[in-house]
Amino acid sequence: MRKVYMDNVAATPLLPEVREAMLPFMGADFGNPQSLHSWGDAARDAVEEARGQVAALIGGVAEEIIFTASGTEANNMALKGIARAKADKGKHIVISAIEHFSVINSARTLQKEGSEVTIVPVDGSGKVNPDEVLRSIRKDTILVSIMHANGEVGTIEPIADIANKLAADGPVFHTDAVASAGSIPVKVKDLGVHALSLAGNQFNGPRGGAALWLKRGVRMLPLMDGGIQEGGRRPGTEDVPAIVGLGKAAELADKTLDTKIKRLSSLRDRLIKGVINNVAHTFLTGHPVERLPGYASFCIKFIEGESILMLLNSFGIAAASGSACTSRALKASHVLLAMGINHEVAQGSMLFTLGLDSNEDDVDYVIEKLPSVVDRLRQMSPVYSKFLKEQKGG
Amino acid sequence: MRKVYMDNVAATPLLPEVREAMLPFMGADFGNPQSLHSWGDAARDAVEEARGQVAALIGGVAEEIIFTASGTEANNMALKGIARAKADKGKHIVISAIEHFSVINSARTLQKEGSEVTIVPVDGSGKVNPDEVLRSIRKDTILVSIMHANGEVGTIEPIADIANKLAADGPVFHTDAVASAGSIPVKVKDLGVHALSLAGNQFNGPRGGAALWLKRGVRMLPLMDGGIQEGGRRPGTEDVPAIVGLGKAAELADKTLDTKIKRLSSLRDRLIKGVINNVAHTFLTGHPVERLPGYASFCIKFIEGESILMLLNSFGIAAASGSACTSRALKASHVLLAMGINHEVAQGSMLFTLGLDSNEDDVDYVIEKLPSVVDRLRQMSPVYSKFLKEQKGG
Numbered sequence: 139m140r141k142v143y144m145d146n147v148a149a150t151p152l153l154p155e156v157r158e159a160m161l162p163f164m165g166a167d168f169g170n171p172q173s174l175h176s177w178g179d180a181a182r183d184a185v186e187e188a189r190g191q192v193a194a195l196i197g198g199v200a201e202e203i204i205f206t207a208s209g210t211e212a213n214n215m216a217l218k219g220i221a222r223a224k225a226d227k228g229k230h231i232v233i234s235a236i237e238h239f240s241v242i243n244s245a246r247t248l249q250k251e252g253s254e255v256t257i258v259p260v261d262g263s264g265k266v267n268p269d270e271v272l273r274s275i276r277k278d279t280i281l282v283s284i285m286h287a288n289g290e291v292g293t294i295e296p297i298a299d300i301a302n303k304l305a306a307d308g309p310v311f312h313t314d315a316v317a318s319a320g321s322i323p324v325k326v327k328d329l330g331v332h333a334l335s336l337a338g339n340q341f342n343g344p345r346g347g348a349a350l351w352l353k354r355g356v357r358m359l360p361l362m363d364g365g366i367q368e369g370g371r372r373p374g375t376e377d378v379p380a381i382v383g384l385g386k387a388a389e390l391a392d393k394t395l396d397t398k399i400k401r402l403s404s405l406r407d408r409l410i411k412g413v414i415n416n417v418a419h420t421f422l423t424g425h426p427v428e429r430l431p432g433y434a435s436f437c438i439k440f441i442e443g444e445s446i447l448m449l450l451n452s453f454g455i456a457a458a459s460g461s462a463c464t465s466r467a468l469k470a471s472h473v474l475l476a477m478g479i480n481h482e483v484a485q486g487s488m489l490f491t492l493g494l495d496s497n498e499d500d501v502d503y504v505i506e507k508l509p510s511v512v513d514r515l516r517q518m519s520p521v522y523s524k525f526l527k528e529q530k531g532g
Numbered sequence: 533m534r535k536v537y538m539d540n541v542a543a544t545p546l547l548p549e550v551r552e553a554m555l556p557f558m559g560a561d562f563g564n565p566q567s568l569h570s571w572g573d574a575a576r577d578a579v580e581e582a583r584g585q586v587a588a589l590i591g592g593v594a595e596e597i598i599f600t601a602s603g604t605e606a607n608n609m610a611l612k613g614i615a616r617a618k619a620d621k622g623k624h625i626v627i628s629a630i631e632h633f634s635v636i637n638s639a640r641t642l643q644k645e646g647s648e649v650t651i652v653p654v655d656g657s658g659k660v661n662p663d664e665v666l667r668s669i670r671k672d673t674i675l676v677s678i679m680h681a682n683g684e685v686g687t688i689e690p691i692a693d694i695a696n697k698l699a700a701d702g703p704v705f706h707t708d709a710v711a712s713a714g715s716i717p718v719k720v721k722d723l724g725v726h727a728l729s730l731a732g733n734q735f736n737g738p739r740g741g742a743a744l745w746l747k748r749g750v751r752m753l754p755l756m757d758g759g760i761q762e763g764g765r766r767p768g769t770e771d772v773p774a775i776v777g778l779g780k781a782a783e784l785a786d787k788t789l790d791t792k793i794k795r796l797s798s799l800r801d802r803l804i805k806g807v808i809n810n811v812a813h814t815f816l817t818g819h820p821v822e823r824l825p826g827y828a829s830f831c832i833k834f835i836e837g838e839s840i841l842m843l844l845n846s847f848g849i850a851a852a853s854g855s856a857c858t859s860r861a862l863k864a865s866h867v868l869l870a871m872g873i874n875h876e877v878a879q880g881s882m883l884f885t886l887g888l889d890s891n892e893d894d895v896d897y898v899i900e901k902l903p904s905v906v907d908r909l910r911q912m913s914p915v916y917s918k919f920l921k922e923q924k925g926g
Contacts, residue, residue: 143571145563145564145567145569145571148563148564148566148567148572148769149562149563149564149567149571149575149769150562151559151562152558152559152562157558157559160558164546164551164554164738165545165546165551168543168544168545168546169539169542169543169850170539170542170543172542173539173542173543173850173852174838174841174842174845174852174853175539175841175844175845175849175850175851176845176848176850177537177539177543177850178542178850181543207601207602207605207740207768207771208601208768208769208771209768209769210756210758210759210767210768210769211601211756211768213758214755214756214757214758238758239757239758239759239767240756240757240758240759240767240768242757243757243758244756244757244758246757247757337769339769344558344773345740345769345770345771345772345773345774346601346739346740346771346773346774361608361755361756362604362605362608362634362638362755363608363633363634363637363638363640363641364604364607364608364632364633364634364637364638365604365633365634373604373633373634374601374602374603374604374605374634375542375543375602375603375604375731375733375739376739377601377602377739377740377774378739379738379739379740380739380740380771380774444568447568447569448568450569451568451569451570454570455569456563456567456569456570456571456572457569458567458568459568
């Protein structure tokens, strides 16, 4: 059977060059970077090279990179670490309604600790209005966290515009760039942020290799206590293979960014056009233009996303319905609800994320199979039967 | 030059079988365990198989295993997660004086949040007295955390004896088994604990693959917020290769435990005897018998551990002086100080940790080289000159 992988938001295949870069550190160069001998030296050099590679991808300084095990950890560290460090300056935090759960739920935890949280809404395309952010700012606002791009609908947020509206001596501005880093240009100076999360597994790097970039001078309390690794800000034995892989993936993403954006945008637009033209009662979710290159997201009315996934899988097609972090929870996406899509329609969420291996044949295969899959499911849907009857009646 | 690696406490080489088990998940089987398609199924099955393998190593139930990225994370999760979940029941925590910094510093953080911490002393061999633990227990003691074995001197603690003294409805009993799991028998029922931390990189498994075992029914607040992974207790995309590697390493450690213990104990005793007999003013640290099989630890008077490490490295020998988590901090070990060793002598701490590749020739090479290294350093030591003069004078 043909195999078509269009779930790069959930997992990207590791680039062969990345794997090759990692393998020595799973072999002869297995040392601990903290050790005072030659095994340690090799590991330490590799970690520091990776730090430079990650910094280069986002236009930061190597010393400002803190390696973590996941984007979730980087977001937890940013939200809790910065808010707790600035607790004496204020207790107000601003986030958007479509943040990842690692941001939303970290804000909720901070709320239990006494923080006050303002959740800025988004429009129907999933975009945050910079003026809304500005209006939410109070004298005691210590932290603003707005994602760079959304991982469910691909909408790119106006981070630089928001940064421009914030006072120079205002709150710390963090952006969760897990969905965007390595996929579109992400330069911390252009964005005007003080902290940024990224994860290698979103751009063909390894699991376990992620980072928080924290601008020099921004204080943060560590999430974990322990040894002196990462300047005492993130203890635990360094996962050298993952860090090296993240570094290599960052270097490669930086080099190939322009061609990747062109290729994936073209495939994405072909897929969007094909799906919208061939599947009735279906609409694109997220922003029509300001969206991540590989992201084609839809709501398909009268069916549930999970059922489509199962049937598509039987045709060898991998896709997603909402975030991998909640897919098995079978709840309507908070992102779609925040965009004003109703609960029933949000159940029909579908997300195809194209990647390195995707090509036009893959796209055409999905466009060919999806309509019949949707039809088959709608034939079993009481809601759809009711809709058809109402149409005839009306 | 001959290369002799005796720093297995800082890093163990990955077993070839473990690497082989991991590689498919760094290749074709790159899926996300949460995904509702065949790529996800393969990843999910692999994670659940690993959960069973880790549970088998410690005689626990698979559902009680929570995967983490490091032993440090598992310890942070145990200390903070359990104490915070039980904050309404009491605020008193008991730890020992020789815990890893991920335990000691987590307890300090809890202290800032209002907890009261009792630090139980150890004797000259680094052993905790179970009666001391019992005496420290109060009505509001919610958590006791005593390590199973110490990673700097190898002393094995009387965990089962401590458990026997604790009331059945008493505090939650956690043990940090990072240094012991995979090296000596670690069975949660025999130990009588409610929570246990372990890390694959201590028994020839990968970095990034560690776990907290938490007995069913013991409540814990997650350290991080985010998605639904690990039953919502540890969010973030699963690091499938690391988890699979941890599982395989656990399976292999379980199978080979008896032969490994015999082999390493014999090499260790040969090394201890050789060093004590050939290097003057040197004594074994830690318990003479109840110690980890591969651990040969000493205090070598009149010199600093770091200087020995540098010189040994020039002979191709890798060893440690204290914990890798603090080695670059150049402070005297809190473990040795707690054992009653004075500050100056503690500076001469040396730790050789034998592993899979160690053999008698390696041991003999160290025994041959160490005395001349020590002599050379002592010749430059004003403290040693003073000592010699005093000896002559007296």
